[in-house]
Amino acid sequence: MSPISPLFTDLYQLTMVASYRQSRKYQIPAVFELFFRNCPFDGEYAVFSGYDRVREILENFKFSSEDIQYLRTQESFAGCSEDFFQMLMTIDLRDVELHALSEGELCFARLPLLQVRGPLWKLQLLESALLNAVNFSTLVSTYARRIRLVAGDRKLIEFGMRRAQGPDGAMTATRASFLGGFDGTSNVYAAKKFAIPCVGTMAHSFVQSFTQESLAELLDQESPECRQHFLAGNSTGNLGELASFISYAKTFPHRSLLLVDTYDTIQSGLPNAIRVFEWMRSKGVSPGGIRLDSGDLVYLSKRARQMLDEAGFSEAKIFASNDLSEDVIDSLIDQGAQIDAYGIGTHLVTCQDQPALGGVYKLVELNGEPRLKISQQTEKLVLPAAKKAYRLFGKDGRMLLDYLCLRSEPAPQVGQEVFALHPTDPLKRVKVIPSQVEELLRPIFKHGRWLADESLEVSRNLSLKKMELLREDIQRRKNPAAYKVSISPALKDSFQKLFEKESPPMELR
């Protein structure tokens, strides 16, 4: 929750820095880019987020003397010179520059999300923390956006804190899901911190904590008319449950969302809820609604809707929870479930369908020269050179493709033909005449200062708006069409030359 030490990094970052120092390379100007190789959830897009933690890292990047003392005592650093520890001790990031997509912007495989420029050793030390900051947040924003696409304008509330990875996992999930299009959260601390709506109903323990005897006690304090209302006629409902509903509605008359599945939804929970709503109606108060948390949500929500409507409570909302995911919500809606609001927990905060975004942070330029990484797998290849990234739009205002080129190249111009190549497939290339050109990376940290001041609300709106500019077949949940992230001929050329130089063909004998 609080800024932590630059020791929050992988050990090799520090050992590499020690070695850079010894070989006097540490000050060489470098450029790293952070990107992912595949969009999550078998999709073709992602929603970038994570500014808050990136900012926290950059604004608090100081080793304490205790940190340095710890390193001194580690065998790993036994041979390191005093200079090395001094260098760490006095680190500051005034000569580090960060360029990034706007938060909430759509992003795609191989598009740089962050470009970091500065002395090699400082960028190396930032790697692990920046990845930690961007990977999870972007993953959750993306999943939230996918659920939003499925859910239309139904309410979506994040409910996941109990299954998140500790407090800041939960906090990040809340913020990122709001940015991706959710309406609120149950996490009070996050709601306060990010100034977003907080939503809650009641738990089973509340219902369980009332008994038949509680009802008698409760009604003893009420008017004869009230007693009459709640005791008249036959009811199949559990009387403790009824007491819990009455008690809650007394405390929160205008926000009574009653949890109806503790004993039996149809036989007990709903009749009890309706009886309470009837009493409130007689006092001129409209009902909140009910929450379903188990069982067949299609059947139960339809029955609940019918029972509520028949009792004259068509304005009462039906809220559903219980292990909901993008797929489940899609299927519920498909089957005509009568649900007005969804509470999504585990699946959202763990992104069960793909629990990690494989964002990586790679050296692309050193001392003004492009650098290459090949590895044993073509998909792990890194496009060399510090790049500029443009988004080209068509006549209809929609996104055509993203275009990466060398920093020395001129920007694509509106109305002028651009030749765009696939990064690896030589048979795929296209000519584009853009009607609009957007540069995607903008400075967000420079001279030690954070420059991006948009509110979370603004980023959320951006993420909602930008989605409309993406073709529907690319938005598609299953087997989406591919969005192109292309490269310029000059970038391709630079890549080819470097490849030939660094990796001559293997000789088979």
Add this chain to the structure above:
Amino acid sequence: MSPISPLFTDLYQLTMVASYRQSRKYQIPAVFELFFRNCPFDGEYAVFSGYDRVREILENFKFSSEDIQYLRTQESFAGCSEDFFQMLMTIDLRDVELHALSEGELCFARLPLLQVRGPLWKLQLLESALLNAVNFSTLVSTYARRIRLVAGDRKLIEFGMRRAQGPDGAMTATRASFLGGFDGTSNVYAAKKFAIPCVGTMAHSFVQSFTQESLAELLDQESPECRQHFLAGNSTGNLGELASFISYAKTFPHRSLLLVDTYDTIQSGLPNAIRVFEWMRSKGVSPGGIRLDSGDLVYLSKRARQMLDEAGFSEAKIFASNDLSEDVIDSLIDQGAQIDAYGIGTHLVTCQDQPALGGVYKLVELNGEPRLKISQQTEKLVLPAAKKAYRLFGKDGRMLLDYLCLRSEPAPQVGQEVFALHPTDPLKRVKVIPSQVEELLRPIFKHGRWLADESLEVSRNLSLKKMELLREDIQRRKNPAAYKVSISPALKDSFQKLFEKESPPMELR
């Protein structure tokens, strides 16, 4: 990373407390139990952990006046009395008692991991944070233990911070994986905090940052003998890579783990590494080893072993990383991969095979009376009553079953017959004559003080030792035999009576 506010909770906890207060139920003594309904990863066991965060929560449970001010301004609490806010303001946990399994203890479905006793309203406020503390940690300890079972005595290092849910997700994952049997981590901050071994190699960016020209520069400073060694003969290796290896080995002669896949493992990385090891041998220094991070790890590790052995470096270790999981490591070992140490990141910190443990926290007793929750799904049913939990051992010293009974019942005795029933299946019951009986829940927090002082090392050893007492067929990775968590006849009886009272059968017409 730091203790945070009790506002780190789901909104409904606070609204329920407001309602408890209004109906004057808030001080009623209650008991909640925290348990899970299914073991993770299709297994039959889990490894309990999370003491550190539980302790943080309990020792810092204070609302700030800013927190209270926030609540006052929320529409949700518009109708709440001043008493309610005062009550929150002055909360302390001296009348809350926590009993728990020892950390590192084996646990099973439906066994209480925590039992919390105290006034209803305080226990309600603790729910979300306690679940957040236990769920993720226990999940990771369990996954770590499963990997340890597969990996035998090979080294296991946690590498996952860049894919974790923020800093404390990463910190929890490091601690929990060490507790589950890992040997170390790459996360320096966690290594410092928990005093556990820290391990690192080098990244591709380090290798990329050296060029052919770097090699010339580097060797210019060395002896003619050294230049001769590195420039003689033909090599298929990338010369920048060679320079990076020389540089690293100069800084860390005794811990040079060289990453060999930046350009081409067999053609470049290994020949370069061997050349460096040969030079070090001439100086009397033994090689560290190599790291493989892409490609076919079976093929590459066998080839690498062969090449290293032929060059006389049988002591050089082979370290592997790249999206490793329990399944992948099992399969690598099965195919005879020659790997001495594994670095496991994403799969460990996200537990991709099952990214959330479904731990729940349920009211089981109120005012000395058992409470029941039924819901629409039998598997969501909660066993009522505050329970005692015993583990019964057989003649061979192995675990026979766990046994839950009412707190009023006498403990099972060594040598005396115990009648143990399945919690829901009436056909399953067994007689046990235990040779040893262990009570599982012990007080860890009482009168406002934390009582459990074992070190992480002790908990880790416990987790290793206890595993040996579990039958192999229950440990099995695929289709394990079920471990029994049974209940006493008196507990069964109490459950039945309560069920009949709270949930009379539905009438179908």
